[in-house]
Amino acid sequence: MSESESSPSNSDRIALRCENIHRHLGEGEGRVHVLRGVSLELQRGKVYAVVGPSGCGKSTLLYLLGLLDQPDEGEIYLGGEPMTQMGDHERTAARNEHLGFVFQFHFLLKEFSAIDNVMIPMRKQGLLSNEEMEERATSYLKDVGLGDKLHRLATQLSGGEQQRVAIARSLSNIPSVILADEPTGNLDVHNSNIVFDLLTRLARENDQAVLIVTHNPDIAQKCDHILQMEDGEFIN
Amino acid sequence: MSPNIRIALRFLTANKRAMAMSLTGIIFGVGFFIFGQAQTTGFQQFFVKTILGTDGAIRVQDRIRITFKTMELADEEDDSDSPWVIENTENYKYIEGIEQPLEVIDALKEFESVTGIAEVLTGSVLVSSNYRSYTGRLFGVDIDDYIAVSDLEKQVIFGSLEDFRSKPTGILIGSKFARLLQISIGDTVVIKSLDKNSRYTVAGIFETGVSDIDRERIYMKLSETRSVLQRAHGASFLQVNLIDPHRAREEAFHMMNTIYYHVASWQERQKSWLDAFLVLSVSTGLTVSTIILLSGLGMFNTLAMMVMEKTKEIAILRSMGYTRSDITSIFLWQGVFVLVAGNVLGWIVAVLMTYGVSKLPFRVTGIFTTDSFVVNWSIWHYVSATIIASVIVMIASYIPARRAAKLEPGDVIRGTSQ
Ligand SMILES: Nc1ncnc2c1ncn2[C@@H]1O[C@H](COP(=O)(O)OP(=O)(O)OP(=O)(O)O)[C@@H](O)[C@H]1O
Numbered sequence A: 001m002s003e004s005e006s007s008p009s010n011s012d013r014i015a016l017r018c019e020n021i022h023r024h025l026g027e028g029e030g031r032v033h034v035l036r037g038v039s040l041e042l043q044r045g046k047v048y049a050v051v052g053p054s055g056c057g058k059s060t061l062l063y064l065l066g067l068l069d070q071p072d073e074g075e076i077y078l079g080g081e082p083m084t085q086m087g088d089h090e091r092t093a094a095r096n097e098h099l100g101f102v103f104q105f106h107f108l109l110k111e112f113s114a115i116d117n118v119m120i121p122m123r124k125q126g127l128l129s130n131e132e133m134e135e136r137a138t139s140y141l142k143d144v145g146l147g148d149k150l151h152r153l154a155t156q157l158s159g160g161e162q163q164r165v166a167i168a169r170s171l172s173n174i175p176s177v178i179l180a181d182e183p184t185g186n187l188d189v190h191n192s193n194i195v196f197d198l199l200t201r202l203a204r205e206n207d208q209a210v211l212i213v214t215h216n217p218d219i220a221q222k223c224d225h226i227l228q229m230e231d232g233e234f235i236n
Numbered sequence B: 001m002s003p004n005i006r007i008a009l010r011f012l013t014a015n016k017r018a019m020a021m022s023l024t025g026i027i028f029g030v031g032f033f034i035f036g037q038a039q040t041t042g043f044q045q046f047f048v049k050t051i052l053g054t055d056g057a058i059r060v061q062d063r064i065r066i067t068f069k070t071m072e073l074a075d076e077e078d079d080s081d082s083p084w085v086i087e088n089t090e091n092y093k094y095i096e097g098i099e100q101p102l103e104v105i106d107a108l109k110e111f112e113s114v115t116g117i118a119e120v121l122t123g124s125v126l127v128s129s130n131y132r133s134y135t136g137r138l139f140g141v142d143i144d145d146y147i148a149v150s151d152l153e154k155q156v157i158f159g160s161l162e163d164f165r166s167k168p169t170g171i172l173i174g175s176k177f178a179r180l181l182q183i184s185i186g187d188t189v190v191i192k193s194l195d196k197n198s199r200y201t202v203a204g205i206f207e208t209g210v211s212d213i214d215r216e217r218i219y220m221k222l223s224e225t226r227s228v229l230q231r232a233h234g235a236s237f238l239q240v241n242l243i244d245p246h247r248a249r250e251e252a253f254h255m256m257n258t259i260y261y262h263v264a265s266w267q268e269r270q271k272s273w274l275d276a277f278l279v280l281s282v283s284t285g286l287t288v289s290t291i292i293l294l295s296g297l298g299m300f301n302t303l304a305m306m307v308m309e310k311t312k313e314i315a316i317l318r319s320m321g322y323t324r325s326d327i328t329s330i331f332l333w334q335g336v337f338v339l340v341a342g343n344v345l346g347w348i349v350a351v352l353m354t355y356g357v358s359k360l361p362f363r364v365t366g367i368f369t370t371d372s373f374v375v376n377w378s379i380w381h382y383v384s385a386t387i388i389a390s391v392i393v394m395i396a397s398y399i400p401a402r403r404a405a406k407l408e409p410g411d412v413i414r415g416t417s418q
């Protein structure tokens, strides 16, 4: 990161930044200090890996960065804008436009087919025609190797297939930041590579920042940066 | 189609069980609400219609004579139209009948609400056919005046009013009375009053639907009646019809204070029956309210369940940029779809049940006669059922949807792992 910090256009290149994030979870006796002052910067066009033992707070951090949760302390900047004090409406709009989120447990809408799931964020944004949405959703699903299962209901897909649909869905509005919580967790080596290569390729092509939580050292090695986490802190 | 409507439809059709349950609730509630109303108001409406068509809205009878101190005063001011109000019943008494009908008729014609006035002379007579003799009640009327204050024209089921009009000795006789006497059109009967016998021909048989009337009433020309009852002048009462019969009570009070005759509205004369109907409709009202309450609670429950089961989906949609109001509107749309379908099906059920029951052979021979269950078809039953159902469904979908939309998506997702 050091070489880019000195560049004057640096701040324009930063898609997402957070400073000194603290988050406690649980109530009363069970209250845990999960995140203890986390700071990071995600640059456009780069792929980041977050690694660390189970329970160290990776998912908790991702929810905060994805504006799905509020930190107890610290600030999150999306495209330079501080987000924690924003109203729910602005935060929701930011999620739709600028953030693509892949949950650790894929979370598709089971009533919808693969292609419909991918189109849900696009429909909300409402910028494309029906044909354009279908075209884009089809192309992303083909990219993740599901070109032949477009109209399968989410419940009729395997765990790995669902995960790949969730990845396609996170890409659908071409967000500036993609946050993926173990996107390759359920995948074999072949499909892990397909997904990872797709994310890296898109990061470069669309100038997106990608943050991947992973337990897979091979994947982590291939990223531009590795963020090592332990007990709610980065230990680089 | 907006994304919210699309999602609402998909959620709804994917959860067939919940949809069926909430639909059933609405169909049941709407259907039984309408059906209940149709039945209870049916008999009452039928009774009121029959009474109005037979005895008119208002009956003017019995002159009021002031007895106490006010007597002199009242007599002196007889011609002036002072707004004198009768308040104390101890101070006056009734004198039976109307001695000067024409004067009273002239006074009544001043009322704008009056559409017709008929002079009626009644008396008890003995009616004999070849087989039997029964006591009957003779009604002497001028037929054209009387038609203006009743539905007699429609009540004639055999024979004709023309025959009655043209033959001086023609009479109209109640259907049950005719059956008792075993007579039909063209037969003659002997009518006896004050030791005087006269023969009359049956020109028509009428049926009012009110058993007591159909069992004893005979209509005869007023002039003939005078000779039978040996009353050269005067009338027993005046039958009056109004533009709006439902204002009869107020009009009667007003008339009474103007003409000093006892003026009875149909509500006053039929008070005991109307009270019985009131009790009946209160009791069915309670039953129907219970039905509404129960199916309302059921609906509330299923709709709330539908939202609860979707907490995870709500969090997913929120994470992808659907706002709180999007979530609320998705569940409101679900409510609207269920509501529209439930109402339409509920109407159909109500129509079928109401129609079915109206065709049930159900002989009533108490206060009035009918061959089947009487129902009241009113659009207002449908409208009110729909309004009530809409309010319940909208509240039942709005409250849980709003609560679900308030949750932070992260909190929901953290608490869910699959
Ligand atoms: N509702 C809660 N109340 C209290 N503690 C919680 C709650 N939810 C999570 N935690 C704790 O917060 C810590 C961080 O959880 P988190 O899900 O972020 O871990 P993680 O790094 O993603 O782990 P994994 O690799 O297994 O997914 C864990 O120790 C967990 O036990």
Ligand SMILES: [Mg+2]
Residues within 6 Å of the ligand: A058, A059, A060, A104, A181
């Ligand atoms: Mg995790």
